[in-house]
Amino acid sequence: MNLRALVSVTGKPGLFKLIGQSKSGFILETLDDKKTKSTVNLSTTKMATLEDITIYGEEEEIRLIDVFEAIKEKGSHTPDIKNGQALREFFREVAPGHDESRVYASDMKKIISWYNIIKELPLFEEETPEPIQ
Structure with missing residues (x-):
């Protein structure tokens, strides 16, 4: 991606x-x-x-790209962002180990809305170039 x-x-x-x-x-x-x-x-x-955005994790930060990949692999539609419980459960699946005390419902809603914006873009299917060392 x-x-x-x-x-x-x-x-x-x-x-x-x-x-x-x-x-x-x-x-x-x-x-x-x-x-x-x-x-x-x-x-x-x-x-x-x-590409540079991360979310709080219990042990280490979780890259947004990894969350998007997990949502994509899940293959189902995203939850209703108005249902807080469903939103939290969905996020436990796609971002295991996220810090529930620091990742708010507003953050989860934003991430899901971003995913829904980009899921149809060709950029979403492209591979990320490896950094030059």
């Missing part, structure tokens, strides 16, 4: 594809059908690639 070009922007809902760089920041495109482009200023906006 190659999610390097996909980013989350603090304060903005949804996910974005990084498509370029300008003098003042980065040029992003929404992943919805509208394909709206916008520029974010790095001095005032925080953004993180999905």
Whole structure:
């Protein structure tokens, strides 16, 4: 799974594809059908690639990519995000060992909504390139 070009922007809902760089920041495109482009200023906006995001684990952090892979392998539809108990049980299956006291329902909802956004993208099927050593 190659999610390097996909980013989350603090304060903005949804996910974005990084498509370029300008003098003042980065040029992003929404992943919805509208394909709206916008520029974010790095001095005032925080953004993180999905590849770099981790969630709290009881022993060590769990990579978001690994959670997405587990959801994909599960093969079933994701739970209703309004049902807290079903959400927590689903997350115990796809992210075993996550720290339940520090991973909130809002975090789980966001991860599932992100998965539902990217599951149909060709990027989701690509292999992540190995780092050069």
